[in-house]
Amino acid sequence: xxxxxxxxxxxxxxxxxxxxxxxxxxxxxxxxxxxxxxxxxxxxxxxxxxxxxxxxxxxxxxxxxxxxxxxxxxxxxxxxxxxxxxxxxxxxxxxxxxxxxxxxxxxxxxxxxxxxxxxxxxxxxxxxxxxxxxxxxxxxxxxxxxxxxxxxxxxxxxxxxxxxxxxxxxxxxxxxxxxxxxxxxxxxxxxxxxxxxxxxxxxxxxxxxxxxxxxxxxxxxxxxxxxxxxxxxxxxxxxxxxxxxxxxxxxxxxxxxxxxxxxxxxxxxxxxxxxxxxxxxxxxxxxxxxxxxxxxxxxxxxxxxxxxxxxxxxxxxxxxxxxxxxxxxxxxxxxxxxxxxxxxxxxxxxxxxxxxxxxxxxxxxxxxxxxxxxxxxxxxxxxxxxxxxxxxxxxxxxxxxxxxxxxxxxxxxxxxxxxxxxxxxxxxxxxxxxxxxxxxxxxxxxxxxxxxxxxxxxxxxxxxxxxxxx
Amino acid sequence: xxxxxxxxxxxxxxxxxxxxxxxxxxxxxxxxxxxxxxxxxxxxxxxxxxxxxxxxxxxxxxxxxxxxxxxxxxxxxxxxxxxxxxxxxxxxxxxxxxxxxxxxxxxxxxxxxxxxxxxxxxxxxxxxxxxxxxxxxxxxxxxxxxxxxxxxxxxxxxxxxxxxxxxxxxxxxxxxxxxxxxxxxxxxxxxxxxxxxxxxxxxxxxxxxxxxxxxxxxxxxxxxxxxxxxxxxxxxxxxxxxxxxxxxxxxxxxxxxxxxxxxxxxxxxxxxxxxxxxxxxxxxxxxxxxxxxxxxxxxxxxxxxxxxxxxxxxxxxxxxxxxxxxxxxxxxxxxxxxxxxxxxxxxxxxxxxxxxxxxxxxxxxxxxxxxxxxxxxxxxxxxxxxxxxxxxxxxxxxxxxxxxxxxxxxxxxxxxxxxxxxxxxxxxxxxxxxxxxxxxxxxxxxxxxxxxxxxxxxxxxxxxxxxxxx
Numbered sequence: 001x002x003x004x005x006x007x008x009x010x011x012x013x014x015x016x017x018x019x020x021x022x023x024x025x026x027x028x029x030x031x032x033x034x035x036x037x038x039x040x041x042x043x044x045x046x047x048x049x050x051x052x053x054x055x056x057x058x059x060x061x062x063x064x065x066x067x068x069x070x071x072x073x074x075x076x077x078x079x080x081x082x083x084x085x086x087x088x089x090x091x092x093x094x095x096x097x098x099x100x101x102x103x104x105x106x107x108x109x110x111x112x113x114x115x116x117x118x119x120x121x122x123x124x125x126x127x128x129x130x131x132x133x134x135x136x137x138x139x140x141x142x143x144x145x146x147x148x149x150x151x152x153x154x155x156x157x158x159x160x161x162x163x164x165x166x167x168x169x170x171x172x173x174x175x176x177x178x179x180x181x182x183x184x185x186x187x188x189x190x191x192x193x194x195x196x197x198x199x200x201x202x203x204x205x206x207x208x209x210x211x212x213x214x215x216x217x218x219x220x221x222x223x224x225x226x227x228x229x230x231x232x233x234x235x236x237x238x239x240x241x242x243x244x245x246x247x248x249x250x251x252x253x254x255x256x257x258x259x260x261x262x263x264x265x266x267x268x269x270x271x272x273x274x275x276x277x278x279x280x281x282x283x284x285x286x287x288x289x290x291x292x293x294x295x296x297x298x299x300x301x302x303x304x305x306x307x308x309x310x311x312x313x314x315x316x317x318x319x320x321x322x323x324x325x326x327x328x329x330x331x332x333x334x335x336x337x338x339x340x341x342x343x344x345x346x347x348x349x350x351x352x353x354x355x356x357x358x359x360x361x362x363x364x365x366x367x368x369x370x371x372x373x374x375x376x377x378x379x380x381x382x383x384x385x386x387x388x389x390x391x392x393x394x395x396x397x398x399x400x401x402x403x404x405x406x407x408x409x410x411x412x413x414x415x416x417x418x419x420x421x422x423x424x425x426x427x428x429x430x431x432x433x434x435x436x437x438x439x440x441x442x443x444x445x446x447x448x449x450x451x452x453x454x455x456x457x458x459x460x461x462x463x464x465x466x467x468x469x470x
Numbered sequence: 471x472x473x474x475x476x477x478x479x480x481x482x483x484x485x486x487x488x489x490x491x492x493x494x495x496x497x498x499x500x501x502x503x504x505x506x507x508x509x510x511x512x513x514x515x516x517x518x519x520x521x522x523x524x525x526x527x528x529x530x531x532x533x534x535x536x537x538x539x540x541x542x543x544x545x546x547x548x549x550x551x552x553x554x555x556x557x558x559x560x561x562x563x564x565x566x567x568x569x570x571x572x573x574x575x576x577x578x579x580x581x582x583x584x585x586x587x588x589x590x591x592x593x594x595x596x597x598x599x600x601x602x603x604x605x606x607x608x609x610x611x612x613x614x615x616x617x618x619x620x621x622x623x624x625x626x627x628x629x630x631x632x633x634x635x636x637x638x639x640x641x642x643x644x645x646x647x648x649x650x651x652x653x654x655x656x657x658x659x660x661x662x663x664x665x666x667x668x669x670x671x672x673x674x675x676x677x678x679x680x681x682x683x684x685x686x687x688x689x690x691x692x693x694x695x696x697x698x699x700x701x702x703x704x705x706x707x708x709x710x711x712x713x714x715x716x717x718x719x720x721x722x723x724x725x726x727x728x729x730x731x732x733x734x735x736x737x738x739x740x741x742x743x744x745x746x747x748x749x750x751x752x753x754x755x756x757x758x759x760x761x762x763x764x765x766x767x768x769x770x771x772x773x774x775x776x777x778x779x780x781x782x783x784x785x786x787x788x789x790x791x792x793x794x795x796x797x798x799x800x801x802x803x804x805x806x807x808x809x810x811x812x813x814x815x816x817x818x819x820x821x822x823x824x825x826x827x828x829x830x831x832x833x834x835x836x837x838x839x840x841x842x843x844x845x846x847x848x849x850x851x852x853x854x855x856x857x858x859x860x861x862x863x864x865x866x867x868x869x870x871x872x873x874x875x876x877x878x879x880x881x882x883x884x885x886x887x888x889x890x891x892x893x894x895x896x897x898x899x900x901x902x903x904x905x906x907x908x909x910x911x912x913x914x915x916x917x918x919x920x921x922x923x924x925x926x927x928x929x930x931x932x933x934x935x936x937x938x939x940x
Contacts, residue, residue: 031783031784031785031786031787032783032784032785033784094787094789095781095783095785095787097781097783098685101685158787159785159786160786186690199689200689200692202689202788204786204788206786211752211755212750212751212752213749213750213751213752214750214899214902214903214904215568215571215901215902215903216750216752216901216902217872217896217900217901217902218771218773218775218799218801218872218901219669219670219672219801219870219871219872219873220656220766220870220871220872220896221750221766221871222670222766222771222773222801222871222872223756223757223765223766223769223770223771223801223871224754224755224756224762224765224766224871225747225750225752225753225754225755225756226752226753226755227773227774229706229774229776229777229796230706230707230709230710230773230774232703232777233702233703233704233705233706233707233774233777234703234707235703236699236700236703236707237700237703237704237706237707237708238707239700240700277695279683280682280683280684280686280691280695281682281683282681282682282683282686282695282696282792282826283695283696283825283826284694284695285681285694285695285696285826286693286694286695287693292694295693295694296690296691296692296693296694299693300693301688301692301693303688303692303697303700303790304697304699304700304703304780305688305780305781305786305787305788305789305790305791306699306779306780306781306782306783306787306789306791307699307702307703307777307778307779307780307782307794308777308778308779308782309776309777309778310774310775310776310777310797311565311567311775311776311797312776312777312778312795312797313501313502313565313567313776314501314502314503315500315501315502315565315629316501316629316630316674316676316775316797316799316833316835317501317564317565317628317775317776317797317901318672318674318775318799318872318873318901319564319775319776319901319902320773320775321775321776322752324777325782326699327780327781327782327786327787329688329786329788331688331689331692331693355753356752356753356755363786365786400689400690401689401690401691401692401693401694402687402688402689402690402692402788403689403788426690429684430687431685431686431687431688431787431788431789432684432685432686432687432789433684433685434684
């Protein structure tokens with residue numbers, strides 16, 4: 001029996017591609033105040049689509065700070081007695097630089113070889129539109145949704161969702177739901193059917209090392225003053241032991257070693273280092289004594305994401321700078337307290353700092369704990385059933401090395417669990433040049449979203465009650 | 471008895487200040503192709519002044535490469551039988567960044583509290599104009615110069631004078647002289663009368679560390695791939711031993727320890743670490759076992775002048791970059807072979823490089839040896855006599871920690887010695903924001919230049935013969 005809703009959605013795939021191109025043409029870089037218009041343009045496109053889909057109560061949930069980005073809310077209460085699902089996505093994107101490494105301009109989406117290229121197409125505009133168009137197909141064919149749906153489309157995901165806890169807290173009644181279904185989060189691999197059951201947390205900050213008042217001439221002062229780039233390099237080189245273990249005392253507090261059962265579970269996942277790393281022109285590298293999947297899902301990390309100081313333009317300049325900078329982030333696993341982990345790293349840097357330099361810490365990017373989904377959660381069961389229905393296969397349960405502040409924030413503020421149900425794939429260069437989204441993911445995603453909504457409609461509000469903690 | 475030439479020059483000091491402001495308003499950054507017009511504007515101002523001073527044979531000596539900057543030549547052969555002095559200066563300047571640290575715009579010269587602020591006012595446009603206006607005063611008052619003078623005003627000093635050897639080589643007859651008198655080089659300290667008798671050499675290059683093909687998401691790949699910023703930091707941290715000694719094997723080959731006599735000579739120079747470092751908000755720092763002056767004049771150095779990679783904009787970006795960069799330069803002392811020292815550092819970096827990263831070396835900035843002026847050279851004697859005459863004090867003989875490619879190149883190509891006779895002072899923030907030139911240096915400089923020309927006129931060509939090596 002043909003699913004008329006799905007047939008309608010599939011018929012309109014080209015419309016979805018066009019809509020994605022229009023949305024991805026908006027430079028909605030939330031981190032960059034110069035791109036405020038791109039954020040506004042993206043909001044307006046989404047809002048117009050929600051209105052056309054008959055969503056009600058559309059409104060912008062604004063952050064308490066004037067500089068934050070509003071989240072878009074709308075709802076349809078079409079299914080009295082059925083569960084209410086809060087569907088999450090985000091409209092902000094990563095900064096596009098380095099610009100010169102894009103084969104087509106970051107904000108001029110281009111379709112090539114079955115892929116749409118552009119900043120944000122995979123993270124998270126393509127997956128967002130799949131969710132919205134699956135919902136639209138129900139409205140178009142059946143006149144209503146099979147469950148109650150509230151939409152929350154955030155504008156600060158790429159900057160760590162600093163305003164989201166406050167927005168959730170101030171709008172508890174409006175956002176009341178039984179569980180959260182996220183269109184963000186990305187499938188792990190094209191060749192592996194899987195559902196995510198957990199994510200790493202994160203925390204970050206920026207440091208500035210100073211050694212003098214002014215920049216100094218490297219001839220007239222070379223050899224007699226400290227160079228902050230040397231000091232900063234010593235700090236960064238001292239973050240890890242030679243075996244890849246993070247050197248900050250207390251950083252691993254609360255981190256459990258993988259159990260034998262967990263190792264067995266990882267071993268069951270088809271994975272080969274060469275198959276994974278060769279396409280990246282990279283080699284496996286990390287903490288000694290752990291496999292790649294253990295490193296990625298069960299071990300915390302500490303990375304410098306950017307570092308700079310002195311003369312970085314064309315040609316040479318014989319300067320000893322007086323300051324140098326680095327941006328650091330860490331990925332955290334269950335058991336770690338994000339704030340304690342961050343303080344451990346800061347204390348370690350201060351201990352490494354020589355007497356002839358000063359260290360300032362700023363630019364706190366927030367701290368998010370790791371998240372684990374209860375293994376028997378009804379929304380997880382619906383996701384697994386939907387994927388089994390649309391693919392004929394049982395998905396593996398996997399974790400994600402990245403952070404989804406959403407899951408931790410929703411858990412902490414609303415006491416709800418989140419199922420990640422994105423149809424992005426993890427090789428699609430998000431956070432890098434030449435981000436792309438596979439056109440083939442659209443049909444897969446529409447089918448899965450139509451089916452998961454039907455699966456949820458088979459459950460009752462009471463099924464979710466044991467998992468609601470607020 | 472009043473020196474009418476000096477009186478004339480001193481009467482015109484305000485004219486010199488105005489001329490300096492006009493010249494320093496030209497953004498003559500030779501390293502930046504976007505500033506070509508600033509280079510051309512500077513050349514035209516200088517050429518117009520030389521024509522007005524009655525200099526002959528004015529011409530541009532062009533580099534063999536199309537991208538190089540021409541040097542300006544002109545001469546007056548007014549004193550048959552007297553020595554011919556090649557007067558050197560340079561019209562190019564350092565890049566002005568970081569722009570936001572300038573209190574007044576880098577290329578809008580401004581006079582404040584007896585100082586003129588602007589990029590290049592001290593290095594080398596102010597000192598250049600002192601030399602030119604002293605010569606102009608002779609022409610105006612006496613109708614001629616007391617010695618034969620050839621001018622060579624270079625446009626590539628700040629980029630390591632890559633074309634100068636070729637220019638000297640191709641124009642040997644035109645540039646034939648008995649010695650070189652440089653308006654570049656800077657006096658060491660405001661409170662100490664001194665002449666420079668030597669400079670350190672330099673060499674430099676850029677490195678790129680790569681660990682992967684594309685930039686990668688720090689969540690999805692964090693902990694399983696190498697971070698090139700970590701690798702680069704390890705390389706930079708490994709350049710020096712903890713005691714400040716450079717770690718590259720062979721780097722110190724040929725470097726002599728200071729002799730007891732040299733240490734006594736340094737001890738005779740009034741110098742206090744707190745008096746020197748406190749105004750810089752810096753602490754003395756360098757190779758263990760050596761005093762500040764030994765570190766600055768007799769010991770080689772290795773500095774990172776710029777370093778960058780990953781996301782360096784506003785906000786945060788959770789990226790693991792695939793490449794990271796650093797610009798390195800070294801300062802070299804007598805006995806070191808510049809090319810060998812550079813290769814020692816490159817070999818050291820390659821030895822430090824882990825197997826999961828690649829290293830590329832590029833951007834060779836040329837290699838210049840250290841230079842020492844013969845202690846009994848007649849032009850040095852003239853300089854000492856001139857300073858003794860104008861100040862009543864005997865100048866100390868000091869070295870300079872910076873490099874003057876000119877001295878080494880002139881020595882190597884033309885077989886001539888160079889006396890550095892600049893009236894810049896070493897605290898004037900050249901190569902840094904807020905470069906300035908003291909207005910009071912103008913009168914001192916004019917008096918000294920008028921007097922050194924008179925002193926040279928007392929000598930004969932034959933006095934220089936023993937020192938000419940070509």
